[in-house]
Amino acid sequence: DVKVTQSSRYLVKRTGEKVFLECVQDMDHENMFWYRQDPGLGLRLIYFSYDVKMKEKGDIPEGYSVSREKKERFSLILESASTNQTSMYLCASSPGTVRYNEKLFFGSGTQLSVL
Amino acid sequence: AQSVTQLGSHVSVSEGALVLLRCNYSSSVPPYLFWYVQYPNQGLQLLLKYTTGATLVKGINGFEAEFKKSETSFHLTKPSAHMSDAAEYFCAVSDQAGTALIFGKGTTLSVSS
Numbered sequence: 001d002v003k004v005t006q007s008s009r010y011l012v013k014r015t016g017e018k019v020f021l022e023c024v025q026d027m028d029h030e031n032m033f034w035y036r037q038d039p040g041l042g043l044r045l046i047y048f049s050y051d052v053k054m055k056e057k058g059d060i061p062e063g064y065s066v067s068r069e070k071k072e073r074f075s076l077i078l079e080s081a082s083t084n085q086t087s088m089y090l091c092a093s094s095p096g097t098v099r100y101n102e103k104l105f106f107g108s109g110t111q112l113s114v115l
Numbered sequence: 116a117q118s119v120t121q122l123g124s125h126v127s128v129s130e131g132a133l134v135l136l137r138c139n140y141s142s143s144v145p146p147y148l149f150w151y152v153q154y155p156n157q158g159l160q161l162l163l164k165y166t167t168g169a170t171l172v173k174g175i176n177g178f179e180a181e182f183k184k185s186e187t188s189f190h191l192t193k194p195s196a197h198m199s200d201a202a203e204y205f206c207a208v209s210d211q212a213g214t215a216l217i218f219g220k221g222t223t224l225s226v227s228s
Contacts, residue, residue, distance in 0.1 A: 004158075033215060040124065042205060042220035043159075050214060058215065090158065097213045103149070104216060106158035 003027075004107040006091050012113045019078040021110050023091030030095060032074035033104065034058075034066065037088040049074055081114045088112075117142050119206045121219035129227055134178075134193040136222050138206035141187065147209040148189040149216060150180055154202045162204075165189060176200070201226045 007022035025032065033048040035058075045058030047066040055066050063085060067075045074093075078085055088111050092104040122137040140146055150162040163174025170182040180191045189206060203223050207216040 031214065035218075040220060042121075043218040045215050045217070048215050056214075059217075092159075103161045103164065104159075106160075108156075108158045 004091055004093050004105050006089075006107040006110050008110050009108065010111050010113075012115065013078075013081050014115055015082060017078075017081050017114075019081045019112065019114075021076040021078075021089055021091075021112070023074045023076070023093075023107060024072050025074075025093040025105070026072065027093070027095065027105075028071065029093040029105075030071075031093060031097070032068065033092040033094075034064075034074070034076045035090045035092065036060070037090055037109070043090065046076065081112075083114050086112060086114045117146075117208050117210050117217045119208050119217065119219040121204075121206050121222050123222055124220065125223045125225070127225040127227065128196045130198055131195050134191070134196045134200065134224065136191040136204050136206075136224065138180075138189045138191065138219060139187050140189060140206075140208045142208055144211055147213065148180075148182060149207040149209075150174065150178070150189075150191050151205045151207060151218075152202050153205065153221075159205065162191070196224075196226045198226050198228065200224060 004025045034046040035043040049055045049068040065077045090109045091107040094102045094104045096102040118141045120139045148165045151159040153159045163172045165172045165182045173179045178193045206219040
């Protein structure tokens with residue numbers, strides 16, 4: 001089975017801190033994604049990457065950056081955390097494009113609280 | 116632009132009753148459509164997907180969905196609800212490039228005995 005592992009289940013940070021959320025997948029997938037999930041808003045795409053060192057902005061990239069130095073690892077960075085970034089963050093991966101019948105595999109999520 | 120609208124943020128049914136979760140989409144290209152389920156404290160799992168071909172799609176756990184182009188809909192149904200079906204359900208459409216998924220806001224399904 002494909003495994004997408006997010007390093008922390010719960011994280012508490014202070015306003016202004018630099019925050020790193022880590023995600024690792026073990027199936028050599030090309031694509032990796034970061035979504036945030038908020039009650040009543042569903043999942044919103046922050047960034048995705050279709051190859052090492054490649055990245056594309058999603059719908060809500062402001063206040064975030066990403067890093068993909070190795071194929072299996074995709075990091076989400078909050079340069080200066082703010083309270084409105086308190087959310088559940090979900091990482092996902094897929095072996096190819098969605099149009100080619102591939103599905104996304106999701107991690108269990110990181111609940112980030114910014115105080 | 117691609118988008119999905121899920122009608123009803125919360126649906127309640129009795130055990131054994133029909134489950135109907137509604138999803139309408141907007142897409143500038145032929146859509147690829149998905150339903151995902153999220154059980155409490157778990158990640159999202161794929162229930163079913165429509166890409167091309169048969170418009171009635173069967174998924175896991177007895178769920179199915181029908182793609183209706185004329186109605187731009189992809190509603191999820193299950194003939195008989197089970198307590199274990201209580202979860203949050205998300206409808207999604209592929210983006211124009213076919214790389215990422217655009218999700219709806221979700222529908223929470225409650226099942227009472």
